[in-house]
Amino acid sequence: MKKKTIAFLLSMIMLVGTLIGCSNESGSEGEGSGSEDEVVKLRMMAYNPESTRTTYLQMLDEKLPNIEIEFEFVALDNFNNVLNAQLQAGEGPDIIEVGGEAKLLAKANYLLDLSDKDFTSKYVDAGLKPYSVDGGIYATPLQSWFEGIFYNKTIFEENGVEVPKTWDELIAISKKLAENGVKPQTMGAQSWEPMMKQSIGLVNNEFYADEANSDFDNKFNEGEAKLAEAWLPAVKEWSKIIDEEILTDDMLGLSYDQALDQFATGKAAMWESGPWAVPTILEKNPDIEIGMFPIPGTEEGPGWLIGGPGSALAINANSDYIDEAIQVLELTATEEAQLALVEDNAGSSFLEGVEVDLGEIYTDSEEAFKAGNVYAPWTAVWTSGNPIVQSYGKSLQEVLAGTKTVKEALQDADETNDNLRQTLN
Template structure:
């Protein structure tokens, strides 16, 4: 009997309108080289549904290329915002429907364990990717998704506003706080944050944890112990998250930011109303569209001690296949093409990152010059996608608790304890 997928978030599953199941008219069964009668109707393209939590604009060049390469396939791109993605996907899959191709991240292990994903281990295209890109999508030695480009997130900054305030790139958390004060003294809003979402504070705090905790070789086995319930965030991470929380205590992050959306914060930064904003390369095109003259840079999230800093990220999202797709051959054609340098460069054009396809090199550009030392040191990590079995539900709960920390209704210790409780609940549900 097939295992039922446990809820992928602790929030109640929202009543989502069910999208159409895998469909499309099958391709003609005629053999190659044969000709159909002149009166025969043209074969309809096979429809492949691709559900994703990255906006279509971040895949535009890639999707245009697929349309060109596969005229017999109609790809319907269905964007669902990350805040509700798992709820919508879960309800469709449990109903025996769902998209043909699924953009996956930290939920890969849950979906694979529930039997919803196709095993891609033996496919030739899977073997073209570096192991570092495949590891987050591997369960019990089987690969269930092929990686897209890497992702990373740091602090975007406006170089002109930094010059105006005489501010330098911070190398420590204390310097980061001081930069806020220097900018504010010049009448410049230091940092904007769309804290209406649970993601940015979660990522910024983990950036500090990366600097101080994951950089210590003694903690190499922590994530494995955490998966088994033998280690707790409230014990291991507390000193570092408490240090990060100085950005709240010192007024760098303020409760009014809880009313700001991602788009509102992006607009504030892009139009010069704030000097810093935490995000990643997927936002660059929109920033430059809003303000082509902006002098844009990015620096890593600093730690307590001086160092090259860390970015939050690593192997980004990946493409998995619904085990019940009605069009496995067409889907495999798409994944086979995706595993080519041409397709990888198309992906990177709209969403900068490195490629895990062997032999593909990428020039990230001068925007990321201040991150060079961090990249060189390999200081890019996101434990919930790289190692945690129930990564997405844990960081969502943790991020929402940090929103309460910013509102003044919870402590850092309580937020970490909430994350531990979610890990325990998810582990028990997976049995």
């Protein structure tokens, strides 16, 4: 019954919500492994495209000649539907890229417990925590992810504006840009994600920066705390960007790709996203000069980025090739593999002793990185993170459309959390 209940929750992730090929029969560890000369095919299902893993996959091919990785990309908006259908059928990929749904998958016994594997000890606790349940470790982290606000340095310079240090300054420079005939910020609000992430950037500054709130997320998991009470002041502060018509309802018709194109081609001065977008931006406009600044708070400070432990690799507990899948995760827990991951998708590593130079684009965010001001509660702590933030993000779309209030959007997220928590219990 427990497995069916959690399977139901997993199917709900994409119905309310922040990742087909050949199948495998159920088998014990080591069962079905090939001989030393036989090449074993492992299917890796991921919601980050192959272009973000090119160098890493090439390294796996060179270092593990006995293993062939069949990389299967499934877009995030359909990933959990596809994955859950396969897992419920006793099938699924051998290696799974997991994010906010990892705890639910682990509770449903779909993921192999890796806690007895030596390579897990090479990662710092912060990287393993999102993928740990009841003392078990069910995935190991890839590079961190983060988002801030990209800006066009040339447009800023030509219009005499500087990187904002407070939210009010961001509003002020946006108004100045608009007065000069420049679109201040573009946003692909056709997706529920960007407003959700940007608003939580204000929450990071105004709420999570206060140590008195350090236990809030655990209380939220238990239903003892509500977003509509704790987060409301910060999200109201963020919503000034809607009140001042910097984010506008026509952006609800813009896709991620359309917003990226507007920024890359100089039609907008700012755009919220992460390092994975940089290659496409530079491909569209090789001469563009860009930087990224963290989301500022109401008072001057280092600011905060949205992010933290990004996605991770887990092993399907029913894979026929568990030994080979473990070899992949063992190799991933090396400095060479970590640097290969960062090569195509900038981020920091959770492997102890590995340092990464992110480059000049992120100079304006250095103080935030040094302060450790990178956080996304739905991936770090929340049990049902993805469906909660999707519910919240979709409600923010209604806020932008003028049909819902910020408080109602937070109440929707609280209701989703309560419903999923009660179902789990």
